[in-house]
Amino acid sequence: MPTTSITYDDKTVRRFMTASIFWGIIGMLVGVLAATQLSWWQMNGKFLEMLSFGLLKSEGLSYITFGRIRPLHTNAVIFAFVGNMVFAGVYYSTQRLCRVRTASDWLSRIHFWGWQLIIVGAAVTLPAGLTRGKEYAELIWPLNIGVVVIWVIFGVNFFWTLAKRNERSLYVSLWFYIATIVTIAMLYVVNHLSLPTSLVHSYPIFGGVQDGLVQWWYGHNAVAFFLTTPILGIMYYFLPKAADRPVYSYRLSIIHFWALVFIYIWAGPHHLLNTSLPQWLQTLGMLFSLMLWAPSWAGMLNGLLTLRGAWDKLRTDPVIKFFATAVTFYGMATFEGPLLSIRAVNALSHYTDWTIGHVHSGALGWNGFMAAGMFYWLAPRLWKTKLWSTTLANMHFWIGLVGILLYVAAMWVAGITQGLMLSETNPGGATLKYEFVETLRSINIHYALRAFGGTLYLVGFLLGAVNIYMTARSGKATDDTVEVEIMVTGKKHRMTLKEAFSGDPVIYLVLSHLFMVLWFFLPPHADKAALLVAIGLGIKGVIVFRANPGSWATYFSRLIENHLPFTILIFITAAVGGVVQIIPSLLVNRAANVEDRVQEIYTPLELAGRDIYVAEGCYNCHSQMIRTLVPDVLRYGPGPTEGYSRLGESIYDHPYQWGSKRTGPDLSREGGALVTGSTVMRLGKRDNLWHFNHLIDPRQTSPGSNMPPYAFLFEAKADVKSLPGKIAAQSTLGVPWPAMTKDAIEQSARDQGFEIATALVKAGAFLPGKPDLSPELLRRELAETEGVALIAYLQKIGAYHTVGKPALKPAPALDPDATRATTR
């Protein structure tokens, strides 16, 4: 067999690893700041006044309010810290698993610098309030395009490397990398489809329930295919290397891979349980989340059991210590995930910090510790030296572990406490026992503990960074050079697409499923025939398999030697779940899909206010969805006609704002009817002055609130000029705005602003910084501010008009006696 000498490109690996550590520190630092803000509202900017001994006067600094920096934290940790870590692991292991240098150094460089540029773009735009208003999908559209371009470059470089490989079979890690690349591309593109209105603003093309569904199809699978599958690929490579023994069960890894890739994508709707999301989608989300238990634990057990016979290393080797703990956290988080997806459990946990604790046991334990283990393993090899300090690495481990445990335990207790308090009723069950703010006050200590736990984790990570830095300094950056056998691929090894898709396993699987589906949809008798055919195909499949089991095994062996058909099969496997869930939801007639309520169209100023609400990240604390649960309805939707939120109430909202956690109360019923004599001004649950005072100083109206002060909103002018373009974009997306000229739009916004400002002045509002303004000057000062536009929106939230009610379906019989009564 001819051989050749190759030098691996380890420079790219070193770059990504360094970037990951750098952004990890930044992301965690921002996380600690965000955590402290929940216990001490002063951390939203007031602390700068104290630090500078009054030199910097600030009630709140817009750039670091919780609503703006929480997205910065989540994006930094997911895409900057874990993203760069994944790229480091993928570039290192792929070259070695393929026994070839990465196909293009040039593409590697563009990938690295392009990704860092996007992160810098995010770090600038998110604190500036430039956002799309969807969780983990906040980046503005030019950055979205940048992500897609860089991802494609990464994909091209990766698949090109696979094509040049000198190893015939694709190892398990590469399967997970392939699944990551193709699935993230699909999810990202669909969820980021937007209609731009300017260079920094766009509206998602989906609205209301459709936007919610697409968002959580993406959001859940960002966890699945960005934070799980690539890390599993890394686990399957680096764990055997660190333990110096092969993976526990290769067979189990096959089942683990296909089951995980197929099931994960279906589970997104579990983020919308008990909402107005259609029932069949909620059922799917719960069912598939429960099924995820099996493949997730298969992966965890496979990882842990790979350490069989190497457990003694746990005492001495920090790499094994980090890996073993990370895999254990993976097992714990993937046990908890399906548990939280059970509808009854979700009723308690959703919108509380239990979910935040769950996410962080995965992020800190699974991702963070896998990253640390991989960095400690890589650093001595990339710089050809020994780890600088094993003691320091051990300290990192223990400080980090205590940090995670404190964090997660605090969030469990906080979440369950808040969930229970929010649903507790007074004797008789007709009224609720606690105000929202009381639940918040009761968990304040847990928030402080969370901040402390997070700080500990950051301290541990900093020790790790020092250790890696000193290790690098003590060695010399060197790329590995190895002698490898050149793989000669003959015709017999190549599998054409036709062969791949006409193989027995695929044919029998697809046909039997097709007839199984026809069984549900065909008319009587034809359905039974379809079922018989499906069973017949199943039996025939078994006969074919028994006659020649070797051919089935050969098929799969050849499949993992041919990356193109393998990739297409993975894509189809992953796409099925999305197609089944999303296509029916997109095809329905939106205007008719409202149950009995249709949302009122916003006025221009209300739209401007809504955009400010989105930009300030209010959705990070306030939901706009009253769930179909008695406590939710009692708390937020009282009244015989209001109740829980219906589909139609947010049907024209681009983006949807149902939220995913409640640090403040739900706002679905905040808005109200028009004020008598006015054509635009509305009055909801609270008057304009209450909202004004609440934004200037939340504790003035809600004692104990941890909301940041938004006084700065009354210093900035609302962007009225951009409204015509925004309204035109919304009309294109199907929002039935009335025909208006550009001037009429701007004039309408100014008139409504003036009307609200007049009401505020009449009610006695004053600006703390300018208490001496005359009423006329104050009215002019306020009329065009962002704050007044936001008040206009808050007074409109949830406004709807009723339409013809759908025919009532007869109530299902709950017991045999009821059935007898209706059939007699």
Add this chain to the structure above:
Amino acid sequence: MFKRIVYEDWATIVPIISFIATAGVFFIATIRALCLPRHRCDQLASIPLSKTPDEP
């Protein structure tokens, strides 16, 4: 008209179809795994370990 009542019908059908589809994929993957000869398994499992002189 696509009202909520229509959605409810989907609730009884789609999860069942989806479950069967998943079971099918799982079944095929399991067969594939079980069919793999032992020596081939060992060979594939040791890909990361062999021929890589990357000790520090």
